Amino acid sequence: MPASRPTQESRPYHHGDLRSTLLAGAERTLREKGTGALSLRELAREAGVSHAAPGRHFKDKQALLNALALVGYDRLGQALEGADDPTLPLEKRLTALARAYLAFSIDNAELLELMYARKHEPDASEQLAAAVDRTVGSLERVIADAQERGEIIAGDPQYLTLVTGATLQGIASFAAGGMLAPEAALDGTEEFVHLLLHGLKPR
Amino acid sequence: MPASRPTQESRPYHHGDLRSTLLAGAERTLREKGTGALSLRELAREAGVSHAAPGRHFKDKQALLNALALVGYDRLGQALEGADDPTLPLEKRLTALARAYLAFSIDNAELLELMYARKHEPDASEQLAAAVDRTVGSLERVIADAQERGEIIAGDPQYLTLVTGATLQGIASFAAGGMLAPEAALDGTEEFVHLLLHGLKPR
DNA sequence: CAGCATTGTTGGCACCGCCTACATTCGGGG
DNA sequence: CCCCGAATGTAGGCGGTGCCAACAATGCTG
Numbered sequence: 001m002p003a004s005r006p007t008q009e010s011r012p013y014h015h016g017d018l019r020s021t022l023l024a025g026a027e028r029t030l031r032e033k034g035t036g037a038l039s040l041r042e043l044a045r046e047a048g049v050s051h052a053a054p055g056r057h058f059k060d061k062q063a064l065l066n067a068l069a070l071v072g073y074d075r076l077g078q079a080l081e082g083a084d085d086p087t088l089p090l091e092k093r094l095t096a097l098a099r100a101y102l103a104f105s106i107d108n109a110e111l112l113e114l115m116y117a118r119k120h121e122p123d124a125s126e127q128l129a130a131a132v133d134r135t136v137g138s139l140e141r142v143i144a145d146a147q148e149r150g151e152i153i154a155g156d157p158q159y160l161t162l163v164t165g166a167t168l169q170g171i172a173s174f175a176a177g178g179m180l181a182p183e184a185a186l187d188g189t190e191e192f193v194h195l196l197l198h199g200l201k202p203r
Numbered sequence: 204m205p206a207s208r209p210t211q212e213s214r215p216y217h218h219g220d221l222r223s224t225l226l227a228g229a230e231r232t233l234r235e236k237g238t239g240a241l242s243l244r245e246l247a248r249e250a251g252v253s254h255a256a257p258g259r260h261f262k263d264k265q266a267l268l269n270a271l272a273l274v275g276y277d278r279l280g281q282a283l284e285g286a287d288d289p290t291l292p293l294e295k296r297l298t299a300l301a302r303a304y305l306a307f308s309i310d311n312a313e314l315l316e317l318m319y320a321r322k323h324e325p326d327a328s329e330q331l332a333a334a335v336d337r338t339v340g341s342l343e344r345v346i347a348d349a350q351e352r353g354e355i356i357a358g359d360p361q362y363l364t365l366v367t368g369a370t371l372q373g374i375a376s377f378a379a380g381g382m383l384a385p386e387a388a389l390d391g392t393e394e395f396v397h398l399l400l401h402g403l404k405p406r
Numbered sequence: 407c408a409g410c411a412t413t414g415t416t417g418g419c420a421c422c423g424c425c426t427a428c429a430t431t432c433g434g435g436g
Numbered sequence: 437c438c439c440c441g442a443a444t445g446t447a448g449g450c451g452g453t454g455c456c457a458a459c460a461a462t463g464c465t466g
Contacts, residue, residue: 014413014462039453050415052456057413061454109321116380118312132382152403159391163370163398166377170369173376177321179335180365188362195366199402200355217431217444242422253446255424260444264423 019057021047026068030110040064065114066125072111073131079104080138090146091197097142098168099189105172106182112172139165167196214251222260224250229271233313243267268317269328275314276334282307283341293349294400300345301371302392308375309385315375342368370399 015021025043040061041051058064083100085093105112140161146152152160171192175185218224228246243264244254261267286303288296308315343364349355355363374395378388 012462018413040455041453051454052416053414055414055455059455116376118380150405153405160398160403162377162383163374163395164403166373167366167370168373169376170371170373171366173319173372174365174369177319192366195363195402197402197404199398199400199404200363200367201400201402202353202356203406215431221444243424244422254422255447256445258424258445 015047015049015053018047018049018053022054022057022064023067023071026064027071027111030068030114031108035110035113065117066128068111069115069117070128070131072108072115073128073135075108076101076104076112076115077131077135077138080135084138084142086145090142090149090151091193093142094164094197095190095193097139098193099186101168102172102175102185102189105169106175106185109176112176116169136161136165139168164196167192218250218252218256221250221252221256225257225260225267226270226274229267230274230314233271233317234311238313238316268320269331271314272318272320273331273334275311275318276331276338278311279304279307279315279318280334280338280341283338287341287345289348293345293352293354294396296345297367297400298393298396300342301396302389304371305375305378305388305392308372309378309388312379315379319372339364339368342371367399370395 040054044051143161144157174180243257247254346364347360377383
């Protein structure tokens with residue numbers, strides 16, 4: 001079937017997979033030029049499509065950003081699950097997880113910012129909330145496991161997870177903000193997890 | 204001198220204090236409608252001035268944001284210094300500082316985001332870097348003091364400060380992102396500082 | 407294969423940031 | 437004291453944006 005090229009080298013009227021193309025382009029732009037430089041019209045241009053076409057797939061610029069955040073959560077979730085090795089002893093296990101998180105946050109800084117942006121709340125999108133849960137799950141599992149084995153103090157595991165995650169996110173945020181060199185953040189992971197487990201006070 | 208009212212109830216040609224007015228308006232808008240809704244033209248309108256007038260005081264929208272960030276650092280610095288009581292024992296002292304930071308970050312969420320935005324780097328503005336140093340100083344002082352008294356493990360105080368600050372910032376970020384209720388963040392401060400000092404492992 | 411839902415296109419609206427040319431006012435040196 | 441340059445504000449225009457409505461092509465399904 002020789003494809004119905006009318007006469008010109010015209011693309012088919014329907015793009016075929018605009019939604020994915022837009023998301024991919026958006027992520028590339030995000031990485032290369034930052035959130036601020038993201039424009040629906042520009043994306044449409046790159047995709048070789050009219051400026052209103054994106055509107056068929058995302059009612060809003062914000063809708064696209066939300067979808068992008070979702071992609072981010074999926075990818076982060078995968079990275080974390082892939083990095084978790086339940087056979088490792090607690091400290092090493094946590095370190096691996098932390099390193100994975102920091103690595104992701106360093107080379108997806110803009111995307112991560114989007115994921116944390118407090119703008120989805122109105123509708124919450126539910127899908128997004130689920131994605132967050134899945135992501136947090138990896139960490140929570142480690143904490144809960146360690147608690148059962150008595151390797152971690154008692155207390156609401158959700159709360160402990162929160163604090164642990166917060167510390168991670170804080171480091172990531174500093175790295176993203178330039179207060180901490182990315183390599184320093186990665187290299188320091190081990191020491192930092194040690195600190196988290198043993199505290200600042202001398203034993 | 205009866206003021207040269209030409210005939211109308213016209214404001215004086217020169218506003219008198221446009222720069223401050225703009226900054227104040229910007230902060231209000233930031234708080235009420237978020238960063239995205241901030242427009243130079245709108246600010247000009249609110250100040251009763253033409254749309255190009257702000258350009259005389261801020262070469263750029265980014266320049267205004269930088270100035271705003273500076274204001275934020277000043278205010279945060281004051282809050283922290285005001286909250287630090289060197290006579291308190293370590294844990295209470297840290298808790299007070301942490302609570303001050305969390306309180307600030309909760310009711311200046313948008314402003315804080317601006318302060319952390321990694322967009323000043325090109326010129327760094329120097330003034331801004333100094334402001335950051337001053338802010339971090341409060342925390343670093345506490346850590347260093349405690350170290351001298353042997354209440355905190357040895358190690359580069361700057362590094363320990365960084366980790367401590369990161370944890371703080373992480374909690375703040377979670378509170379801002381809605382993953383943690385603001386009151387919960389504030390109420391949990393004490394417990395959280397305890398965790399930071401004693402670690403997750405049982406003693 | 408007819409008709410309807412989906413997906414794109416064109417054009418227009420209001421707004422934005424930034425620029426340039428021009429107007430007014432202020433303040434300091436002759 | 438006054439005059440002229442520096443600061444500050446104004447008017448208008450340019451290219452860009454997001455969003456919307458009306459219309460066109462296509463795909464799918466009964």
